[in-house]
Amino acid sequence: MNDEFELAEKLPPPRLTGLDNQVLKFSRHWYLxxxxxxxxxxxxxxxxxxxxxxxxxxxxxxxxxxxxxxxxDLARILHWVPSEDVVYI
Structure with a gap:
């Protein structure tokens, strides 16, 4: 769990692009x-x-x-994926 990036347990990324960056960083080291x-x-x-x-x-x-x-790590990242009823402005 100690990759070169640390994931905040309960703090959402500041913007959706923060979430996208976490997914990108993760995919540099892991793939499904x-x-x-x-x-x-x-x-x-x-x-x-x-x-x-x-x-x-x-x-x-x-x-x-x-x-x-x-x-x-993947579960922590995906926790912040918006559900269909959430709208970001």
Whole structure:
């Protein structure tokens, strides 16, 4: 969970572009492939049902970190996606 970006637990991004920037930063390190969230560096994957386990990077991955919980990071980002009944002016 300690990527180069930190996500505020309960504070919304100042603007929608802040949300877009968080999604962009996340996608530089992770991508969805079917039911797996994969590391862009090593290609290792993890199912959402394994989200409470540290991410299983390949041993040679430069991004390997026992504190990576990318599903939790993604959930924090998506929490701020506006629902259809919210209008931003």
């Amino acid at each position: 492939s079917g039911v797996y969230l994969r590391c862009t560096s090593c290609g290792s994957g993890q199912k959402a049902s394994e989200a409470n386990l540290p991410f299983p990077h390949e041993s040679s991955c430069l991004r390997a970190d026992p504190q990576h919980y990318p599903w939790h």
